[in-house]
Structure formats: structure tokens, C-alpha cells
Amino acid sequence: MSAPAPGPLSEPDSAPLPNPNSAPAPGSATPPTVLAVAHLSSLLMPQLQAAFDLQLLPDLDDAARAAIAPRVRAIVGSGDSKVPAALIDQLPALELISIMGVGYDGVDMAAALARGVPVTHTPDVLNDDVADLALGLLLSTARQLPAADRFLRAGHWLQGNMPLARKLSGARLGLVGIGRIGQSIAKRALAFDMRIHYTARSARPQLPYSFHASVQGLAAAVDYLVVITPGGAGTRHLIDAAVLHALGPKGILINVARGSVVDQQALIEALEAGTVAGAGLDVFEDEPRVPQRLLDLHKVVLTPHIGSATAATRQAMADLTFANLAEHFAGRPVRTPVPECQNKTEPR
Ligand code: 8YV
Numbered sequence: 001m002s003a004p005a006p007g008p009l010s011e012p013d014s015a016p017l018p019n020p021n022s023a024p025a026p027g028s029a030t031p032p033t034v035l036a037v038a039h040l041s042s043l044l045m046p047q048l049q050a051a052f053d054l055q056l057l058p059d060l061d062d063a064a065r066a067a068i069a070p071r072v073r074a075i076v077g078s079g080d081s082k083v084p085a086a087l088i089d090q091l092p093a094l095e096l097i098s099i100m101g102v103g104y105d106g107v108d109m110a111a112a113l114a115r116g117v118p119v120t121h122t123p124d125v126l127n128d129d130v131a132d133l134a135l136g137l138l139l140s141t142a143r144q145l146p147a148a149d150r151f152l153r154a155g156h157w158l159q160g161n162m163p164l165a166r167k168l169s170g171a172r173l174g175l176v177g178i179g180r181i182g183q184s185i186a187k188r189a190l191a192f193d194m195r196i197h198y199t200a201r202s203a204r205p206q207l208p209y210s211f212h213a214s215v216q217g218l219a220a221a222v223d224y225l226v227v228i229t230p231g232g233a234g235t236r237h238l239i240d241a242a243v244l245h246a247l248g249p250k251g252i253l254i255n256v257a258r259g260s261v262v263d264q265q266a267l268i269e270a271l272e273a274g275t276v277a278g279a280g281l282d283v284f285e286d287e288p289r290v291p292q293r294l295l296d297l298h299k300v301v302l303t304p305h306i307g308s309a310t311a312a313t314r315q316a317m318a319d320l321t322f323a324n325l326a327e328h329f330a331g332r333p334v335r336t337p338v339p340e341c342q343n344k345t346e347p348r
Contacts, residue, residue: 032329033068037077037087044100044318048076051326065090074325079103079121080287080305085111096328100321101308102126102181103258104338105231118341120324120334124180125316126308131184133307134226134256137280138189140301141252142168142224147298166252166277169193174222176215176238177229177257178204185226197222215239219246224254231258241266244276252278256307259284268293271300282307 034052036045048054055068072091075083079101085108088094097107097119104121112119140146143165151162173189175182175198186196186209196209199218203211212218215238219225225247229235239253239262247253253276255262264285270276271294278299284290287305294300308317324334 032073033071034074034076034325035068035072035091037075037081037083040076040078040100041314041318043315044076044321047318047322048325051322074098074328076100076321076325077106079106079308081106083107083112088112088115088117096120096325096334098321098324098328098334099338100317103231105258105260109338109340113340118328118334119338120321120336120341121338122317122320123336125320126313127181127184129310129313130181130228130256130307131188133282133303134181134185134228134254135188135192137254137256137282137301137303138168138173138224138226138252141254141278141280141299142166142171146301168224171195171224172197172222174198174212174218174225175209176218176225176227176261178207178209179228179230181256182226182228183207185228194224215243216246219243219251220248222247223250224252227253227255227257227261229257229261231260235261237261237263237266239263239267241270244270247276249275250277252276252280254280256282259287264291264294268297271297 031052033055034048035055035057036048037057039056039058055072057065060068069090071093073093074096075087075091075094076098077083077100079099081099083097083106088108088111094115094117097112097117099107099119099121102121102123104119107119109119144162148162151157169192171194173186173194173196175186175196178186178198178200182198186198189196197212197218198209199212199215210221212221227239229238235258237260241263244253244266253262253267267276267279268291271279280301282303283305290302294302308314320336324336328334
């Protein structure tokens with residue numbers, strides 16, 4: 001993919017980024033039209049509104065959509081936004097897709113690549129938060145922290161102690177995915193003296209952890225299985241009934257990746273049957289809807305997709321999403337292209 005040609009608003013290389021707090025000066029050139037595919041973070045929207053002709057897809061009727069389609073030069077969305085081929089195909093002037101999230105499985109990458117449209121995301125800035133949450137879910141499920149809180153508040157302590165929980169320190173941890181976030185989880189788990197195992201497309205001999213070629217083999221070898229692999233067609237239902245069976249009646253599953261990676265129906269059945277001990281889930285197959293059968297299970301800890309949801313991290317993600325757009329429209333290389341678009345944009 002060649003670097004996009006600088007647009008009419010291009011500035012010399014030394015020019016500062018557009019100031020997100022100032023609207024274009026009266027009489028200046030029309031700002032580029034950017035289409036937000038959803039109502040996005042309030043940390044990002046004001047920056048976009050100040051710098052661009054921002055159009056909100058959910059607010060447009062068919063006629064308004066058709067009217068702006070020829071001038072849309074960028075799409076902006078979040079990690080869970082859908083950017084289908086049908087939308088990309090309707091936008092002849094599209095130059096960039098900027099996603100506020102590390103995951104971009106909602107973007108039809110084949111369609112974007114076919115059109116030569118670069119896609120950017122927000123890696124690294126959220127590694128700590130997602131890894132922190134994974135450890136939080138591990139501790140919450142192992143030590144039954146939400147159940148303990150409910151137990152105390154309900155007055156049950158007055159009648160006796162809670163059933164004993166599970167030990168986390170020293171246990172075997174299996175990571176499905178050993179990318180940047182997976183390694184951040186491993187680093188934290190080492191402080192709990194956990195023994196780290198992982199599976200990935202290929203072994204990483206430089207890492208001091210035990211590699212397993214299959215997810216099933218990994219699940220059979222560990223006490224806790226943490227899913228931290230990208231979503232999308234390639235990993236859909238990677239954690240299926242067979243993997244859950246291998247994890248076994250003492251095993252606990254944590255998912256901080258994408259709901260699509262786990263066969264949710266198979267997980268519910270395994271939890272109900274007791275063939276898996278528990279689960280800590282931050283992501284679900286049909287967010288924000290969570291099946292009643294999952295809500296009814298006391299051995300699961302459920303959080304509403306909050307992996308990166310701290311003020312500091314969401315600000316960093318918003319700023320990086322904006323910076324990718326700003327760099328592009330200033331005629332400079334984008335900062336964080338997705339892996340499929342790296343080395344295909346101008347070298348930095
Ligand atoms: C948020 C995420 O859901 O980064 C991701 O891929 O799933 C989360 O951080 C979202 O993208 C925030 O906009």
C-alpha cells in the first residue's frame with residue numbers, strides 16, 4: 001500500500017499538528033470530512049469536531065449518508081466498531097481508517113487492503129490496563145471476591161464462614177496469545193510465582209515460558225487459562241468444548257480478548273455441568289447483551305468490557321486515534337498502522 005497522497009490541507013513537514021482545541025480559522029480551507037461509525041468516547045469527539053468536518057453515521061438518514069459519501073476521507077471508530085466492506089465501498093474518497101482500540105476485528109481488512117486504505121489502531125497504551133484487569137479477574141475468580149462481598153453484605157457471615165477458595169500463587173497459568181498484552185500479563189503473574197505456559201502461532205524461544213503447539217494441549221497443562229489473542233474469523237471459537245474439557249473441572253477460564261474467541265454456549269454448558277470450575281469474563285459474544293444463564297452462575301465474575309477503561313488510558317487511546325488522523329492529513333506517516341499495513345505506509 002503506498003502512502004496516501006497529501007491532501008489539499010497538507011502542511012510542510014515542520015508544521016505542528018492541527019490544534020484539537022481550535023476550529024479552522026474563518027475563511028480557511030474546508031476541513032477533511034471524517035465519518036464516525038458510532039458515538040465515540042467524549043475524550044475523542046471534541047478533538048475530532050474541532051479539527052474535521054465530523055459526520056456521525058448513526059445520526060445520518062439514507063439521503064444524508066448518500067450526500068456526504070463522496071467527500072468522506074477518513075473513518076473513525078472504536079475497537080468494537082463495525083467497518084464492513086459495504087461501507088468502505090460506498091466511500092470513493094476514503095484514505096484512512098483510524099480505530100480507537102488495539103483490536104480492529106470489526107474492520108473488513110480485506111476490503112481496506114484491496115482499496116489501499118491504511119488502518120490504524122492504538123496498541124501499547126492499553127497493555128497495562130488490560131493486563132491489570134486480567135490479574136484482577138484471576139484473583140476475583142480464584143478467591144471469589146465478588147461472592148465474598150455478596151456473602152458479607154447478605155449477613156451470611158453471622159451464620160458461619162464462606163467455603164474455601166482456590167490458591168492463585170504458584171499455580172500454572174496458560175496464556176492463549178503472547179503478544180504485548182500477553183507478555184504484560186505474564187510479567188505480573190511472575191510476581192505471584194505462577195508458572196507460565198502459552199500457545200501462539202509459533203514458539204518464542206526468547207521467552208522463558210513453556211510453549212504448547214495447541215490450545216487443547218495448553219488447556220490440559222494449566223490451572224488457569226487466559227485468553228488474550230486478537231478476535232476475528234481466524235480465532236472464532238478457538239476456545240471450544242474440547243478445549244474446555246481439557247481445562248477440566250478444576251480449571252478456570254479468563255477472557256480479556258474478544259467474546260468471539262470463546263464458544264459462549266459451550267462455556268455456559270461446561271460451567272453448568274461443572275466440567276469447568278469457573279470463569280472471569282470481560283467480553284461476550286453479543287455485547288452488551290449477556291445471557292441470563294451466565295448471569296445466574298455464581299462461579300463466574302463478569303465485567304462490562306472494561307479492559308482499557310481507565311481515564312488515563314482512554315485519554316491516551318483518544319489522543320493516538322486523533323494523532324493518526326492528524327498526521328495523515330498533515331501529509332505525514334501515520335503513527336500506529338495495524339500489522340497488515342506496516343511497511344506499506346511511508347517508513348518513519
Ligand atoms: C475498547 C478494546 O472496547 O482496544 C480494544 O480493542 O476492546 C477496548 O479497549 C474500545 O476499543 C474503546 O474504544
